[in-house]
Structures are given as C-alpha cells and as structure tokens.
Amino acid sequence: xxxxxxxxxxxxxxxxxxxxxxxxxxxxxxxxxxYRQLPEEGLKFMVYLQKENIIDxxxxxxERFSAEFPKEGPSILRIQQVVRGDSAAYFxxxxxxxxxSYGYTFGSGTRLTVV
Amino acid sequence: xxxxxQTEGPVTLPERAALTLNxxxxxxxxxxxxxxxxxxxxxxxxxxxxxxxxxxxxxxxxASPIKSDSSFHLEKPSVQLSDSAVYYCALGIGGSQGNLIFxxxxxxxxxx
Numbered sequence: 136x137x138x139x140x141x142x143x144x145x146x147x148x149x150x151x152x153x154x155x156x157x158x159x160x161x162x163x164x165x166x167x168x169x170y171r172q173l174p175e176e177g178l179k180f181m182v183y184l185q186k187e188n189i190i191d192x193x194x195x196x197x198e199r200f201s202a203e204f205p206k207e208g209p210s211i212l213r214i215q216q217v218v219r220g221d222s223a224a225y226f227x228x229x230x231x232x233x234x235x236s237y238g239y240t241f242g243s244g245t246r247l248t249v250v
Numbered sequence: 251x252x253x254x255x256q257t258e259g260p261v262t263l264p265e266r267a268a269l270t271l272n273x274x275x276x277x278x279x280x281x282x283x284x285x286x287x288x289x290x291x292x293x294x295x296x297x298x299x300x301x302x303x304x305x306x307x308x309x310x311x312x313a314s315p316i317k318s319d320s321s322f323h324l325e326k327p328s329v330q331l332s333d334s335a336v337y338y339c340a341l342g343i344g345g346s347q348g349n350l351i352f353x354x355x356x357x358x359x360x361x362x
Binding site for chain 2: 166177178180226230234235236238239240241242243244
C-alpha cells in the first residue's frame with residue numbers, strides 16, 4: 136500500500152498520559168499536514184511540516200501539543216497529559232512540493248479516546 | 251486573505267434529486283480548486299480538482315470554476331443513497347497554513 140500510513144488506528148489513553156500518533160507520507164511526498172476533527176465537526180488545521188522543519192504551526196494549541204518530521208522515520212504528533220477534550224480523530228495528509236495544485240492525500244486517521 | 255465559504259448544512263435530498271453545493275472563495279493566487287468527500291468514519295478523499303476555468307467531473311459529480319464570481323459549485327444531476335457524506339471545498343494557496351485551505355464542510359443526507 137503506497138498510501139499515507141497512520142498508526143495506530145485507535146488509541147485509548149487515560150487522562151494525564153501521553154499520546155503519540157505516527158504518520159508515514161505517501162512515497163515521493165515531502166510535505167506533511169496534521170488535522171484534528173472533533174465529532175460532527177469539520178477539519179481543523181494543526182501543523183504543516185517538511186523534513187526536519189515546522190513550516191506552520193498556527194493551528195497547534197500552545198501547550199501539550201508538539202509535532203516533528205525527522206530526517207528518518209515518520210512524522211509524530213505528540214500530545215502530553217491528555218484531557219477528555221483531546222478525544223478526536225487526527226488525520227495526517229501528505230503532498231508533493233506542488234501541494235497547492237496536486238492536492239493532499241489523507242491517511243485513514245487515528246481515533247483518540249481519552250478516558 | 252484567502253478563504254473558502256460553503257453552503258450551510260446539513261442538506262437533505264430524496265434519491266434522484268439534483269444536487270448543488272455552493273462554494274465561493276477569495277484568493278490572492280492563481281486558482282486551484284478541489285472538492286473532497288468524507289464518508290462516515292472514513293478519511294477525506296479527493297473527489298475532483300480543477301484550475302482556471304477548467305470544468306471537471308468525477309463519479310457523476312461536476313464542478314466548473316467561474317472566475318467572475320469566484321465560485322466552484324459542486325453539482326450532480328441525480329443523487330444516490332451512497333452519496334450521503336460530508337463534502338469539503340478546498341482552495342490551493344501558497345505560503346502559510348500549508349498549501350490548501352478547506353471550507354467548513356457540508357453534510358449531505360440522501361433519503362429513500
């Protein structure tokens with residue numbers, strides 16, 4: 136499968152634990168985007184990364200959330216000390232350099248449940 | 251700044267009715283436009299894309315960018331039950347917030 140790979144598909148965490156969400160972009164894609172989707176709501180942009188660089192993190196909450204896209208390996212979205220309000224679907228998307236004309240390919244998402 | 255505005259939802263239609271979902275945009279750049287569809291408990295997927303007055307169609311859906319009123323409405327002559335989903339209009343931009351900005355989405359329910 137050459138698509139965008141996200142894991143895990145489902146993640147359950149207790150309040151106060153850490154959540155790590157992984158995303159491997161499509162082959163040949165160098166740009167990664169993370170979105171959050173609350174139940175019955177639309178896509179909310181969180182962060183845009185290229186290899187080893189955060190390009191735009193204007194949608195990231197100021198505390199507890201961080202993202203990286205290292206030279207080797209997948210992109211990671213990390214949520215520290217999770218709270219019930221973090222329960223959502225987190226989608227990763229990737230694009231080549233020409234994302235604005237090519238569009239994005241989305242992964243199947245990680246459903247985070249905080250109990 | 252750049253923005254996308256979509257039909258307020260939800261929209262409910264009977265089977266075989268004609269569909270139009272409105273999308274208007276503001277952009278400082280040359281225009282690349284997209285429609286994405288998200289079925290229940292699935293990820294968004296690309297439905298169709300277009301640029302600069304190029305009409306496009308896919309799976310029976312059509313959209314034609316109209317520069318004069320900055321619109322990219324999604325149309326289908328006859329909807330099916332399986333078309334029930336959330337539809338997002340997106341605009342290709344440059345610079346920050348990645349390369350696409352998405353509208354808020356319109357939920358479509360098709361009833362028998």
